[in-house]
Amino acid sequence: MSITAKFRHWFTPHHTNNFRARLLHNSGIFAIIGIVVVGNVFLRLLDSTNLHILGFTSSVTIDEVVRATNEERVAQGLKSLSYNERLADAARRKAANMFAENYWAHNSPSGKSPWVWFKEAGYSYVYAGENLAKDFGDTSRMMSAWMASPTHKDNIVNPKYTEIGLAVVPGTIQGQETVLVVQLFGASQGGAVPQVASAAIAPAPVAIAQVQTTSVPSPTQPLLIESESSREMSPDAKQSGRPRYNQFNLTRALNLGTTALFILALVLDLLIAESRVLTRRVGNNWAHIIFINFILLATTIVNAGKIL
Amino acid sequence: MIRHASDYSFLAILAVIYIVSIFRYQSTPQYLLFATIIFAVLYFIWGIFHHVRTGSFHAKIVLEYLLVALLGLALVSTLLI
Numbered sequence: 001m002s003i004t005a006k007f008r009h010w011f012t013p014h015h016t017n018n019f020r021a022r023l024l025h026n027s028g029i030f031a032i033i034g035i036v037v038v039g040n041v042f043l044r045l046l047d048s049t050n051l052h053i054l055g056f057t058s059s060v061t062i063d064e065v066v067r068a069t070n071e072e073r074v075a076q077g078l079k080s081l082s083y084n085e086r087l088a089d090a091a092r093r094k095a096a097n098m099f100a101e102n103y104w105a106h107n108s109p110s111g112k113s114p115w116v117w118f119k120e121a122g123y124s125y126v127y128a129g130e131n132l133a134k135d136f137g138d139t140s141r142m143m144s145a146w147m148a149s150p151t152h153k154d155n156i157v158n159p160k161y162t163e164i165g166l167a168v169v170p171g172t173i174q175g176q177e178t179v180l181v182v183q184l185f186g187a188s189q190g191g192a193v194p195q196v197a198s199a200a201i202a203p204a205p206v207a208i209a210q211v212q213t214t215s216v217p218s219p220t221q222p223l224l225i226e227s228e229s230s231r232e233m234s235p236d237a238k239q240s241g242r243p244r245y246n247q248f249n250l251t252r253a254l255n256l257g258t259t260a261l262f263i264l265a266l267v268l269d270l271l272i273a274e275s276r277v278l279t280r281r282v283g284n285n286w287a288h289i290i291f292i293n294f295i296l297l298a299t300t301i302v303n304a305g306k307i308l
Numbered sequence: 309m310i311r312h313a314s315d316y317s318f319l320a321i322l323a324v325i326y327i328v329s330i331f332r333y334q335s336t337p338q339y340l341l342f343a344t345i346i347f348a349v350l351y352f353i354w355g356i357f358h359h360v361r362t363g364s365f366h367a368k369i370v371l372e373y374l375l376v377a378l379l380g381l382a383l384v385s386t387l388l389i
Binding site: 036295 | 316319320323326327330331332333334335337340344347351354355358359364366368369371372373375376377378379380382383384386387388
């Protein structure tokens with residue numbers, strides 16, 4: 001069978017396929033599901049091996065996150081946050097602790113709250129908050145996820161904060177290679193924000209925003225952790241020169257490719273069947289096209305990343 | 309004029325509700341999976357009702373809608389789980 005004949009058999013209604021594109025037969029749809037599922041299992045297995053073919057890559061940078069955060073604030077009529085090196089130091093300490101104690105939470109297994117790192121970095125705050133994110137491939141998706149979460153958004157557009165500090169650190173948490181983003185907000189005691197001693201924003205279960213009125217006199221100590229030392233540095237830049245592929249993006253590409261073939265078969269089958277006025281007792285191609293396209297749209301919204 | 313316009317309108321409304329909820333709760337993977345399962349189940353039911361209404365109901369068509377619904381579920385769940 002020539003390539004043209006094979007294409008006609010699999011994608012168009014023809015006497016060889018009982019006038020229904022072979023890919024749209026139940027066995028054909030089952031085969032597509034099989035490719036999606038088996039391909040996904042294969043990619044996950046590849047990711048879990050020590051071959052280092054797959055890994056996590058991210059284009060998130062500190063500058064981009066600061067800029068995007070300030071854009072959101074300006075859009076809400078708020079003042080931009082200024083970058084504070086002590087807050088950044090606190091964020092790096094928090095990230096290092098998360099890798100060291102191997103946890104994905106605001107509080108460490110040994111009971112350290114996020115505010116410990118503010119104190120250790122010597123940042124005396126009136127107001128402070130923390131947003132966490134991991135596994136995001138780019139800044140815009142991460143910001144979208146934070147802004148879609150009311151508690152994280154509350155931190156980003158909180159008028160009480162005047163400063164921001166960030167750490168974007170590659171590493172491994174709970175066996176998964178990732179890029180961790182720690183975003184800390186604060187208003188220092190010497191800042192422009194008037195103190196509201198009795199006001200309290202209760203810590204939320206997801207994003208944390210908390211008011212403290214105590215000073216934190218502990219001195220800043222040198223930080224000996226593997227972390228971003230430059231605001232310009234991307235996590236990608238820290239990775240070795242080996243070609244690496246993101247398992248999530250490969251899965252998405254596999255799904256898009258197989259679905260594109262399915263949609264192509266649906267469209268060609270529909271157009272040819274209607275032009276030839278074929279009478280068949282089969283599923284409704286229009287309905288399948290609507291359903292699958294909305295599912296595809298959903299897969300473009302789904303993030304690999306997680307926020308806390 | 310489109311035949312069975314009400315059926316397609318209902319399906320389009322379901323699809324729009326699904327995508328809006330996915331966008332709204334994109335930061336909660338469990339919700340995304342739950343919403344996709346609901347959308348897939350409703351699509352399967354929609355298919356059966358549509359073919360019963362149009363007089364083209366057949367067991368093979370039921371299986372076809374089931375498989376397409378499962379394909380949709382597989383496409384999203386492989387990204388979430």
